[in-house]
Amino acid sequence: MKTNLIKRVAFADFWQGFDPHDNLFQHLLHERFNIAVVNDMAQADFLIYSVFGNKHRNFPGPRLFYTAESVMPRWNECDGAITFLRDDAPLPGPHLRLPNWVVNYDIFHARTVERQSLQPDDILQRHTKFCNFIYSNPHAQERICFFKHLSRYKRIDSAGKVLNNTGTLIGNAFDFTKHYKFSIAFENVASRGYVTEKIMRAFSSGSLPIYWGDPDIALDINPRRFIHARDFGSPEELSDYIAEVDRDDRLYLSYFREPLFLPGQHDFDAYLNALETFIRQTLDQGIVRHQHPQHDNRQPSAHGYPAMPSFDDGKPWKRLPAEQKPHTPAHPEERLVDCIHPQWRDTLKILHGKAERLSPPHDTADVFDIKDDSFSLKWNRWGTERFVKSGTAYRLQPEQKQATPAHPKEPDNRIARINAPSRPPLVYLFGTPYHSNLGDQAQTECILHLLRDNLPAHGVILSTLRNSTPGLLAAIRRKIRPEDLLLCHSGYHMTDLYNEQSIYLKLAELFPDHPLRILPQTIYYKNPRVADKTAAILNNHPDCTLFCRDEHSFRTAQHLFHRCRLLLYPDLVTAMIGRTELPPHARKGVLFCMRNDKETKHPADRILSIRREIDRISTTSATDTTINHTGSYTIAHRTELLHETISRFSHYQTVVTDRYHGIIFSLIANTPVIVLPSRDHKLTSGLQWFPAPFRQHIHLAETPDQIPALIRTILRQGPLPPLPDYFATRYHDHFMEYLTPTAPNHIRKQPHMHENS
Numbered sequence: 001m002k003t004n005l006i007k008r009v010a011f012a013d014f015w016q017g018f019d020p021h022d023n024l025f026q027h028l029l030h031e032r033f034n035i036a037v038v039n040d041m042a043q044a045d046f047l048i049y050s051v052f053g054n055k056h057r058n059f060p061g062p063r064l065f066y067t068a069e070s071v072m073p074r075w076n077e078c079d080g081a082i083t084f085l086r087d088d089a090p091l092p093g094p095h096l097r098l099p100n101w102v103v104n105y106d107i108f109h110a111r112t113v114e115r116q117s118l119q120p121d122d123i124l125q126r127h128t129k130f131c132n133f134i135y136s137n138p139h140a141q142e143r144i145c146f147f148k149h150l151s152r153y154k155r156i157d158s159a160g161k162v163l164n165n166t167g168t169l170i171g172n173a174f175d176f177t178k179h180y181k182f183s184i185a186f187e188n189v190a191s192r193g194y195v196t197e198k199i200m201r202a203f204s205s206g207s208l209p210i211y212w213g214d215p216d217i218a219l220d221i222n223p224r225r226f227i228h229a230r231d232f233g234s235p236e237e238l239s240d241y242i243a244e245v246d247r248d249d250r251l252y253l254s255y256f257r258e259p260l261f262l263p264g265q266h267d268f269d270a271y272l273n274a275l276e277t278f279i280r281q282t283l284d285q286g287i288v289r290h291q292h293p294q295h296d297n298r299q300p301s302a303h304g305y306p307a308m309p310s311f312d313d314g315k316p317w318k319r320l321p322a323e324q325k326p327h328t329p330a331h332p333e334e335r336l337v338d339c340i341h342p343q344w345r346d347t348l349k350i351l352h353g354k355a356e357r358l359s360p361p362h363d364t365a366d367v368f369d370i371k372d373d374s375f376s377l378k379w380n381r382w383g384t385e386r387f388v389k390s391g392t393a394y395r396l397q398p399e400q401k402q403a404t405p406a407h408p409k410e411p412d413n414r415i416a417r418i419n420a421p422s423r424p425p426l427v428y429l430f431g432t433p434y435h436s437n438l439g440d441q442a443q444t445e446c447i448l449h450l451l452r453d454n455l456p457a458h459g460v461i462l463s464t465l466r467n468s469t470p471g472l473l474a475a476i477r478r479k480i481r482p483e484d485l486l487l488c489h490s491g492y493h494m495t496d497l498y499n500e501q502s503i504y505l506k507l508a509e510l511f512p513d514h515p516l517r518i519l520p521q522t523i524y525y526k527n528p529r530v531a532d533k534t535a536a537i538l539n540n541h542p543d544c545t546l547f548c549r550d551e552h553s554f555r556t557a558q559h560l561f562h563r564c565r566l567l568l569y570p571d572l573v574t575a576m577i578g579r580t581e582l583p584p585h586a587r588k589g590v591l592f593c594m595r596n597d598k599e600t601k602h603p604a605d606r607i608l609s610i611r612r613e614i615d616r617i618s619t620t621s622a623t624d625t626t627i628n629h630t631g632s633y634t635i636a637h638r639t640e641l642l643h644e645t646i647s648r649f650s651h652y653q654t655v656v657t658d659r660y661h662g663i664i665f666s667l668i669a670n671t672p673v674i675v676l677p678s679r680d681h682k683l684t685s686g687l688q689w690f691p692a693p694f695r696q697h698i699h700l701a702e703t704p705d706q707i708p709a710l711i712r713t714i715l716r717q718g719p720l721p722p723l724p725d726y727f728a729t730r731y732h733d734h735f736m737e738y739l740t741p742t743a744p745n746h747i748r749k750q751p752h753m754h755e756n757s
Contacts, residue, residue, distance in 0.1 A: 439661030
């Protein structure tokens with residue numbers, strides 16, 4: 001039956017309250033097909049039906065199945081299906097994936113646009129409460145358990161039927177949630193592709209979603225726009241991170257600066273066009289359901305339809321928080337008091353004028369103005385608050401509002417160290433990372449290790465791009481000594497893609513009379529004017545040494561920086577290859593370590609389809625060298641985070657990556673690695689460093705299609721011998737020699753173009 005012959009449509013078996021005359025399908029059919037809605041199926045040419053009944057079985061014409069539940073169609077009853085299933089596996093009949101939020105677009109759109117137009121101050125002023133929880137299904141244990149975990153940090157307002165603690169059931173979820181910083185957006189079940197309205201409801205109200213459900217949600221929505229529970233190993237880790245975001249306004253607001261959708265992701269218009277095309281094709285093909293096989297119905301859902309396959313990441317999302325052990329006073333003068341705050345309820349330990357919460361995050365305060373029925377607390381982070389006795393507990397004084405975090409700055413003693421009369425010689429290391437990219441942090445770790453080994457008498461002053469202040473630079477200019485070193489951090493900084501090189505150019509201008517050493521760099525400029533300006537500044541410095549970490553960068557440097565001393569030198573993290581001890585253990589599965597930034601070359605959905613193919617022969621997991629921690633946390637725990645990451649790489653049979661340090665981490669872990677090229681030369685040129693002993697470990701896939709065959713080859717081979725400490729022995733053990741003016745202008749080596757083994 002052709003589309004132009006269809007004049008009337010009916011709806012059947014939808015949920016209670018569904019309006020057949022006012023919904024997405026009705027509007028699209030009317031506007032783009034001129035098809036009218038009728039109430040009587042007998043008068044319809046075409047039927048759209050759902051899962052709440054079986055009236056559709058009596059309709060003889062074309063049938064289109066639609067569900068907002070985590071179920072699959074009975075293919076022999078429909079001529080086309082609209083579900084949550086992703087289209088990366090063959091299905092018995094015509095199919096379109098349509099997330100639930102698209103169907104409710106008219107509800108979400110205006111509010112989402114309104115919320116996204118808010119300025120940072122408006123966001124913080126509107127979000128006067130912590131977190132909300134609005135659910136009526138008591139069987140979704142993952143979100144109930146997480147509610148109890150996060151409640152240990154602060155009170156969560158539950159206004160649904162489950163765990164209700166507000167005393168009322170809310171009518172308008174949007175008006176209720178718009179006052180909250182966070183919204184718990186956990187799906188009822190976890191299935192690939194199953195994305196309901198829960199996350200979009202949070203976006204629409206201006207709240208930050210904490211999402212659990214579809215493991216591939218990042219294919220639909222920008223993953224930097226929400227907190228994804230699966231990025232964390234447990235509900236405890238997730239709760240700790242949310243507490244950190246809650247206390248750091250800058251980190252919290254960083255989520256709101258991200259777009260909701262990334263380039264290539266479907267927005268509403270794209271879904272609407274896809275829906276129009278699918279309906280047209282379904283109607284043009286006519287009745288084909290008798291050709292479809294009977295679908296396996298051995299695992300029916302509550303609606304009698306086959307349930308979507310569930311997804312289990314093996315993490316303890318159903319684990320309840322452990323019971324807190326009673327606190328035993330360690331000092332006879334210690335006093336325990338129960339305190340009730342609008343945002344939390346906890347026991348305070350008070351001793352010698354100090355108070356500490358017994359539950360995470362263990363905030364501390366000074367205690368003063370103590371009376372029989374009240375006392376005041378001056379929190380280290382939250383200012384001053386007074387508590388008055390109420391029954392057996394102490395409550396925040398009613399007229400007080402919650403204090404605003406002061407965000408005190410860490411004391412900066414760098415200038416005092418520089419000015420100290422009897423100070424040791426200093427190494428000034430500029431451009432150290434302040435973010436959570438472990439590849440960059442690993443370079444810092446290796447630089448500090450090299451400095452400790454070679455210059456044990458020197459102190460080290462670390463400066464990021466953010467805290468390289470004019471005052472610091474002025475102090476260095478006044479106090480710098482001939483034995484001090486000016487170093488610029490290694491990485492992908494000599495480029496116009498990022499801004500790190502700005503401080504390096506400033507150093508070249510401010511310190512023309514002191515040697516400047518720029519540690520191994522990838523060099524790439526899109527804009528010739530930026531390249532020429534950079535060259536003019538560095539070439540004007542009389543003693544500038546530039547380390548290049550690949551041959552392509554070295555050739556670029558030869559063209560641009562003809563007055564600088566140029567050295568071809570490997571990435572500093574290669575020093576860890578062959579010198580990092582890891583305990584022996586069994587290996588299983590394939591780890592995908594893929595980037596998601598401006599250097600990305602391969603679409604996320606293409607990589608996901610490759611993972612699905614690999615899942616048929618092995619298990620796959622995903623990670624990234626950029627982790628979900630704040631920069632301050634990453635810096636404070638750099639060593640242990642690197643050890644955990646490399647240890648994780650060592651548990652897999654192979655790694656697939658398009659990150660340069662994903663390659664190096666794999667080799668440190670003695671794990672075979674499949675390399676996908678990035679947009680620039682960084683990976684392909686960087687691979688030339690690795691000599692013959694590394695060829696069994698490194699496999700180059702020119703396109704994603706080559707990955708499955710390479711993985712099958714790797715899975716068939718036995719354990720590989722440990723890699724030698726080639727780079728440490730040949731280069732890094734002689735690091736200080738290369739900082740001196742007498743080092744050769746080109747460190748000779750025989751390049752080894754990598755070939756697949």
